[in-house]
Amino acid sequence: MLDVKDFTFFDKQNSFDFKGFLIKTLSYWKWFVVGLIIAFSIAHQVNVRKQKIYGIETTIAVQEENNPFFTSNTSLVFNWGGTSDKVQMISTTLKSRSHNELVVDKLQFYIDYFKQTKYFLQDVYGQVPFKITLDKNKNQLFGQFIKVKMVSNNSYQITIPFQTNTAQVIRYIDNKKSIVPIENKEFKEIFKIGETVNLPFLNWKLDISNFEENNFNEEILVRFNSFDNTVSACMGLNVVIDEKAGSILKIGVQGTNKDRMVDFLNTTVNVLIKRQLDNKNKFADNTISFIDETLGSMEKQLKNSGDEIKDFGKNNNIIDIEQGGTSFKNQLLDYDAQKDAVERKIAYLSSLRSYLKNSVDFSKLPAPTIAGIDEPNINTNVGKIIALSIQRSELEYSVKGTFSYERLDNEIQSIKKVLLENESTYRNSLQYDLNGVNKKIAKIESEISRLPENKQEWLKLSRKYNLSDNIYNTFLQKRSEASIVKAANLSDIQFIDPAKDVGGGLLGPKTSVNYVLAFFMGILIPLALVFFIFFISNSVQNIEDISSQTQLPLIGIVGVKHSESNLSVFERPKSALSESFRAIRSSLQFLYKKNNIDGSKTLMLTSSVSGEGKTYCSLNIATVFALSEKKTIILGLDLRKPKIFDDFNIQNEIGAVNFLIGQNTLEEVIKKTQIPYLDVITSGPIPPNPSELILGDSMKEMIGELKKKYDYIILDTPPVGLVSDALELSQYCDVTLYIIRQNFTKKEMLTLLNNRTKRGELNNVSIIFNGYENKAKYGAGYGYGYGYGYGYGYGNGYHEDEEPKGFFAKWKYRILKKFSNGNN
Incomplete structure (x- = not known):
């Protein structure tokens, strides 16, 4: 015990x-x-359905390019500044709206070109066989696909499926949108190549470019987008200032079309170079414009003076008049030139003061040296204020907020104050020089007044003409200098690596990462x-689960039944499953011997709930006893759910219930089976009071009579976890076998079993682990590996191997079996 x-x-x-x-x-x-x-299927679908994203870069250098024609002797000064602020300003300009408006307009990026693929619309910019020339003054269909298909070498077809009787159009000259009526919901018409299309909703001319034979009947989807939205999308390019070289800028953009990105990067830099060079030449342009205006007025004065001298010469002998007046003429010419130079400087200073006080845009100031001003402070500060004014106008289109404006305005105001101080000081100096020249001229004029009137008139006319001619030649020289310097100017922005598709550049989707x-x-x-x-999972999975929940002995492990009948031992006596029941028989004999039980032995099988295999185990344990030529009988006492009669192909019309109620004798309820030495008593008809029948004296009488006739009595009882019948029958049993089924019996049922055993409700209890799969979801060889015999090698020849089900399991079984046979 x-x-x-x-x-x-x-x-x-x-x-x-x-x-x-x-x-x-x-x-x-x-x-x-x-x-x-x-x-992997999902990853593959993601990879093929997503468009590839590429990255293209270009690199530019920003540096101060000195004009090779600007020397210390050049009288036109307008080179100033350095690269300190230019790099940041250029970086900002590249993202500005004004700059990108020029780029988008030049490339016509507001026109989309698509081709329908299996999974997405592919951008085919740069790969279409035609070029579109828009009439920006007229309407273009907005936001809707226009299907273009080449039907011959000189014609194409336009198809537009309209959804309603109206269409929205856009006019790119002013980006104005409007609605136009549509006659038919689907427009389809063929036009000639190069023909101007004039429709209420479409005005363009389509020309052939890069046309190939495979372009026939290829459908290209053209769409006109919002100009402003396109510009906004282009403003997101990535501009990085090189940390190691502050004058190097890397400009990058990402997208699905390499041709579009290459064109955009190269065009945006070229537009930037042109704008920067135009700004750099602003000073020279202002100077040349000022000189041209002055030369125009001087030409008239020079012509008038020349005409007056001609008229005077017609009535007078110039040769005689010139004698005696040459010395006065040369002196007056020299002093007049000095006076004109000083007056031009004073006039420029007056214009400068007025400009500084009354204007806010100083980008149109002419160079001070055009008036002959060589004062370095004024020349330098005028250059600075023009540069700051240009920079401020650039920021107007690219920078939000007032911080940068305030900084530039403060600098401009500071330079303006300095310029006004410089102008006042320099004006006083020039006024002193002018007074000195005027005194010298007055002295000579007093001497000339004593000459004859014809000589005085000639000196007056020649003096006026020579002065105009001298001024005119001076301005011509300065204009030539300005033109030379402008023509020799170089942009401060240079390409290092223009954008180019050299292959690669793939950014995503990362197919390898997705896999x-x-x-x-x-x-x-x-x-x-x-x-x-x-x-x-709260069910028993393996032997460790049993040992961790109870210390009741495990008497045997039974594998999974693969036959349709429950008589597995009788049908396949040499199978591994039969060997497991023989092992249980040996363990039972040991228990009987240990407990000194002689003569007829009684064995009860029960379980926690229905379906754990107690009837199956009862039949096969009884079969192994019968096959050993021991008289064995199975007593079906599961009166509520009788089962055992089906496997023996007998009727359940009479059985244990009939004996217990005194209706039939024991011999009448005992039935022979097809297995020698094995008889069976079925439960019979279902009674209304099964528990009372089991508790009656008839049950004790039945067990006593059966012990006289049989060596082994197997009681197939109801589940102990559901009804109390098995507990009442335990008094007649020598050993109780509790059936636990793998992946079916709940662990808490073992706790219930422990409690019943502690209270003495069940005696001599041992456990059978039923339904064990040696290669199932519980692990190959997990536990004792007992249920299927001894393995492929050792078991060969001792029992019949059962070929497992399933494709992979069958092949593994056959390979291992062949290998085992080869070793033997």
């Missing part, structure tokens, strides 16, 4: 069975295969499911 102290259990143990979890995880290999297939993620997701998701199942 077992001591009650032996029945300890560990329901509250929470130790993680890593080995069990690992083996169980590997047993779900099909889940992982399916998970990987699904994950790596798919691999991990295909593993992790099934793993998480297995992990979840492992921890929420």
Whole structure:
């Protein structure tokens, strides 16, 4: 007898069975295969459905380019500044709206070209066989696809499926949108190449470019977008200032079309170079414009003076008049030139003061040296204020907020104050020089007044003409200098690496990364499911689960039944499953011997709930006893759900119930089976009071009579966890076998079994682990590996191997069996 102290259990143990979890995880290999297939399929679909994203870059250098024609002797000064602020300003300009408006307009990026692929619309800019020339003054269909198809070498077809009787159009000259009526909901018409299309909703001319034979009947989708939205999209390019070289800018853009990105980057830099060079020449342009205006007026004065001298010469002898007046003429010419130079300087200073006080845009100031001003402070500060004014106008289109404006305005105001101080000081100096020249001229004029009147008139006319001619030649020289300097100017922006498609540049989608993620997701998701199942499962999975819940002895392990009938031992006596029941028979004989039980032996089989296989085990245990030529009888006492009669092909019309109620004798209820030495008593008709029948004296009488006739009596009883019938029958039994089924019996039922055993309700209890799969979801070889015999090699010749079900399992079985036979 077992001591009650032996029945300890560990329901509250929470130790993680890593080995069990690992083996169980590997047993779900099909889940992982399916998970990987699904994950890789999704990754593949993502990769083929997403357009490839590329990155294109160009590199430019920003540096101060000195004019090779600007020397210390050049009287026109307008080179100033450095690269300190230019790099940041250029970086800002590249993202400005004003700059990108020029680029978008030049490239006509507001026109989209698409081709429909299997999964998406592909941008085919730069790959279409035609070029569109728009009439910006007229309407173009807005935001809707226009299908263009080449039908011959000199014609194409336009198809537009309108949704309503109206269409929205845009006019790119002023970006104004409007609505026009449509006659038909689908427009389809053929036009000639180069023909001007004039429709209420479309005005263009289409010309051939890069046309190939395979372009015939190829449908290109053309769409006109918002100019402002297109410009906004282009303003997001990436501009990076090189950390190691502050004058180097890397300009990058991302997209799906390399041709579009290359054109955009190269055009945006070329537009920037032109704008920067135009701004750099602003000073020279202002100077040349001022000189041209002065030369125009001087030409008139020079012509008038010349005409007056001609008229005077017609009535007078110039040769005689010139005698005696040459010295006065040369002196007056020299002093007049000095006076004109000083007056031009004073006039420029007056104009400068007025400009500084009354204007806010100083970008149109002419060079001070055009008036002969060589004062370095004025020349330098005028150059600075023009540069700051130009910079401020650039920021107006690209910078939000007032911080940058305030900084530039403060600098401009500071330079303006300095210029006004410089102008006042320099004006006083020039006024002193002018007074001195005027005194010298007055002295000579007083001497001339004593000459004859005709000589005075000639000196007056020649003096006026020579002065105009001298001024005119001076301005011509300065204009030539300004033109030379302007023509020799170089942009401060230079290409280092123009944008070019050299292959590569792929940014996404990262197909390899997607496949790596798919691999991990295909593993992790099934793993998480297995992990979840492992921890929420409350059923007995393996022998460790039994040993951790109870210390009742495990008398045997029975594998899974693969036959249709429950008579597995009788049908295949040499199978591994039959060997497991023979092992149970040997263990039972040991228990009987240990407990000194002689003569007829009684064995009761029960379980926690229905479906755990107690009837199946009862039949096969009885069969192994019968095959050993021991008179054995199975007594079906599951009066509520009788089962055993089906397997023996007998009727359940009379049985144990008929004997217990005194209706039939014992001989009448005992039935022979097809198995020698094995008889059976079925339960009979279902009674209204099964528990009372079992408790009656008739049951004791039945067991007593059967012990006289049979060596082994097998009681097939109802589940002990549902009804109390088995507890009442335990008094007649020598040994009780409790059936636990793998992946079916709940662990808490073992706790119930422990409690019943402690209270003495069940005696001599041993456990049979039924339905054990040696290669199932519980792990190959997990536990004792007892249920299917001794393995492929050792078991060969001792019992019949059962070929497993399933494609992979069958092939593995055949390979191992062939290998085992080869070794033998």
